[in-house]
Amino acid sequence: MVGAIALALVFLCGTLWYRFVEGWRWLDSAYMTVSTLATVGFGEINPLGDRGRLFTIVLIGMGVISIGYIVNRFTEALIQGYFQEGRRLQQQRRLVESLTEHYIICGYGRTGRQIASEFEAEGIPFVTIDSNSQSVQAAQQMGYIAIQGDATLDETLVRVGIERAICLVAALPSDAENLYTVLSAKTLNPNVRTIARASTEEAVTKLQRGGADAVVSPYITGGKRMAAAALRPQVMDFVDGILTGSDRSFYMEEFRLDANVCPVVGQSLREARLRSQSGALVLAIRRVDGTLIGGPTGETLLLPGDAMICMGTAEQLRVLNQVLSPITSKKLRLPKHSQ
Known part of the structure; x- marks a missing residue:
């Protein structure tokens, strides 16, 4: 912002000088200023005296300084952003690699957020997977280790250390995704305990057949708990x-x-x-x-x-x-x- 303002002021000063001091037309003044700042090497629009040439020299110097400042700030921001992102990813990878006997939460929706909150309260090491970048950012803002990726893919589960995990919670919004996630997890680590979320009674049966150690339906469980709260x-x-x-x-x-x-x-x-x-x-x-x-x-x-x-x-x-x-x-x- 500062560099752009400085460059605009230099352009304005050059245009006003050529217009009022040299007596050129507005278009000629603007054209001369732009060609001078751009250092393209075109000739003078109208003959210049010593005073005009000295001003043009100063104008070139001011333009080079302003443009150099803009380029420097842009390059610095670009490089810093690149390396900061690289450092963040590297740090995240080290954190995941250091986890052992940890829990994996697949899906950071309403159910996943509550699970993560309970795990955090009990000091349990865990990592969260979600394909939505906003959900991943929300988890990271809470201080959780969060990875953006498709939990149904083997490579994503390998990235979060499925072979070292002791439990995986599939809390994705789709029953099919939860089933694929459980199947992938059991294939990569047969000893991992898998907990899956189900939306229907039919999905509960299929997830159990797919190898889920426990299946929880928020609707069925919620209804039973509400009935129990009313009766007892x-x-x-x-x-x-x-x-x-x-x-x-x-x-x-x-x-x-x-x-x-x-x-x-x-x-x-x-x-x-x-x-x-x-x-x-x-x-x-x-x-x-x-x-x-x-x-x-x-x-x-x-x-x-x-x-x-x-x-x-x-x-x-x-x-x-x-x-x-x-x-x-x-x-x-x-x-x-x-x-």
């Missing part, structure tokens, strides 16, 4: 408070019993004394074969690979985590406001 409001308030951590008192967490590091494997709940050691309550146990034991008794055996669903305060769950994995205990992920 206190139960729903209690469950919602635990699942989201909004009451900041109790939380629910699942623990996988690893035979190599868990000292209570092979013992009964009474022998393990988990309640007395941590204060946390064991609500249910899911066996490796999928069998769910609700309200386990003291005689229930703890077997390798069992998943225990427990409830307690943040501190009680941390103590339970240390009891179950004293050697390789990882930091228990709970909502940030509880830590």
Whole structure:
């Protein structure tokens, strides 16, 4: 902007000089000024004296300085933009490559935004994929790692480290896209857990056939929760408070019993004394074969690979985590406001 204004002022000064000092016509004055600033080498429109030639020399110098300034600023902006974009992409690639045991969110729409918000609240590493540039920018403005691309393509999933991920959430607006994404993810990493969004009951069945470990229909689930809230409001308030951590008192967490590091494997709940050691309550146990034991008794055996669903305060769950994995205990992920 500054360079353009300076060049316009130089053009105006040159035109006025030739018009009023040299006495030329307006068109001749403008033409002489333009040919002088452009340094094209045309001859003089009318003869010039020493004074006129000295002014023309000054005019050429002023024009060269103005045009050089404009070119310099344009080149600088172009180069800086190019390298800044390159640095941003390189930094983003390094961040993705550093992720391990992370989660992948495919689609940053209304559902994807809520999922990302929950993951962020619990400190879970994740990356977002969306084909819409505005959605990607919105995710990046929130501080999330976001990649623009088609989640149904293998190359896009490879870019976000599908082979190192532990879970993929397909929250794309189309059921077909979610199905393709689940199929691609399972092909590239058979061990990844896949959660898919479905719009219809038929899509739920097809996604399950396609390999999705869990399928959630916002309409079906939303209807059931609304009915439960109407029929059992206190139960729903209690469950919602635990699942989201909004009451900041109790939380629910699942623990996988690893035979190599868990000292209570092979013992009964009474022998393990988990309640007395941590204060946390064991609500249910899911066996490796999928069998769910609700309200386990003291005689229930703890077997390798069992998943225990427990409830307690943040501190009680941390103590339970240390009891179950004293050697390789990882930091228990709970909502940030509880830590």
